[in-house]
Each structure stands twice: as C-alpha cells, then as structure tokens.
Amino acid sequence: MGTDLRKASWEKVTKLRLPKNENLPSLGEVKVERTENEIFGRLLCLLPLAATTYGFPRVQAIEWITQEKLKNFLTGEELHYLETGEGDTDIYKHQIEAMWALAWALKVTPNLDFKKNCPNNFVAMLPDLKKMESSKAFRSKISLRKDEEIISHCDFVYCLHWAIRQTELEGKKIPFKILPFVVPERRKALDWIISKNDWYEISLDT
Numbered sequence: 001m002g003t004d005l006r007k008a009s010w011e012k013v014t015k016l017r018l019p020k021n022e023n024l025p026s027l028g029e030v031k032v033e034r035t036e037n038e039i040f041g042r043l044l045c046l047l048p049l050a051a052t053t054y055g056f057p058r059v060q061a062i063e064w065i066t067q068e069k070l071k072n073f074l075t076g077e078e079l080h081y082l083e084t085g086e087g088d089t090d091i092y093k094h095q096i097e098a099m100w101a102l103a104w105a106l107k108v109t110p111n112l113d114f115k116k117n118c119p120n121n122f123v124a125m126l127p128d129l130k131k132m133e134s135s136k137a138f139r140s141k142i143s144l145r146k147d148e149e150i151i152s153h154c155d156f157v158y159c160l161h162w163a164i165r166q167t168e169l170e171g172k173k174i175p176f177k178i179l180p181f182v183v184p185e186r187r188k189a190l191d192w193i194i195s196k197n198d199w200y201e202i203s204l205d206t
Contacts, residue, residue: 041073
C-alpha cells in the first residue's frame with residue numbers, strides 16, 4: 001500500500017482535529033476479496049436481523065430471507081438467533097452502521113461521513129420488510145465501487161479508529177458527536193470486503 005494513500009488518510013484524520021501516528025503499520029498489499037453479490041447478500045441479511053431488534057417478528061424475518069434466497073449469506077450464529085431469539089441483540093442493532101458502509105460500497109449512498117451516524121431514512125432505501133417486498137428492484141440499483149476507492153476508505157477508517165482510541169486513552173474529548181460503535185462497525189464492514197475471514201472474525205486491532 002503506497003505512502004501517498006496513508007498520507008491522504010492522515011490528512012483526513014487531522015482535518016477532524018484528531019491525532020495521527022506516522023508509525024501505525026500499513027495494511028499491506030490488500031485487494032477487494034468480496035464480489036458485488038456477496039456484499040449485496042451480507043447487507044440484506046443484516047437488514048432483518050437489525051429489524052428484529054426493533055420489534056420486527058423473527059418468524060417473518062426468516063420468511064423474507066427464505067423468499068429472497070439469502071439463507072446462505074447468514075452465519076450459523078445469526079440463524080440461531082432468528083430461530084430461537086437467543087443472542088446479544090445489541091450486536092445486530094449496532095450493525096446498522098456496518099450496513100451503511102456496505103451500502104456505500106454498493107453506491108446506495110454517495111458519501112460515508114464519519115462525523116455522523118447513518119441517516120434515519122436509511123431503511124427507506126432498502127426493501128420494505130413489512131410488505132415482504134422483493135429485493136429485485138434494489139438489486140438493480142447497486143454497483144460495486146472501484147477497488148481503489150474501497151481500499152482508500154479502509155485505510156482511512158483504520159487510521160481514524162486508531163486516532164479515536166488514542167484520544168480516548170488520553171482522556172480527551174472526541175471533537176464531534178458520534179455513537180461509540182459507528183467507526184468500529186463501519187471499519188468491520190469495509191475490512192470484511194478486503195478480507196477472506198468470516199464476518200465476526202474481522203480483527204479491529206489498531
């Protein structure tokens with residue numbers, strides 16, 4: 001990974017009034033490992049999981065996933081949660097921010113602003129679960145971003161994550177309001193795109 005890319009990442013971080021670390025290890029030679037279809041499937045599977053944390057029936061969530069032929073994109077842990085209700089619901093609630101990053105990678109949204117939580121109208125951009133809406137129309141609108149753009153964001157969010165943690169370790173205040181899981185969840189999603197590891201095995205070390 002080039003020094004110009006890392007330099008650009010730190011410039012973005014310092015514009016947010018956060019510290020930089022010139023010695024932070026490079027991500028190395030990385031490439032996009034996930035196909036457009038894999039990212040599409042992961043995004044759509046997270047949708048009913050998140051919806052159940054806000055009261056959407058788990059039975060109906062499974063019906064929609066089955067209807068859309070998305071079961072293969074679920075992890076065993078996720079399927080167990082949908083079938084039994086057993087599990088940490090906060091995990092699926094917080095992953096809305098990971099969904100937002102995946103949506104960005106598929107050009108559902110033009111921007112990925114790390115100073116803000118995902119918008120309240122995000123759900124309106126996705127298939128309507130209450131109506132058991134097909135994902136076909138949504139599928140026709142997506143398009144995977146170029147590798148360079150995704151990798152650039154991966155490097156930036158890696159640096160940003162370090163900067164936020166360092167600021168917190170120093171007992172200082174983050175200069176913008178954002179929920180604590182936003183950056184880690186978005187980083188997990190972007191890192192998954194350039195990784196062959198399973199979704200819940202993505203390392204968020206800094």
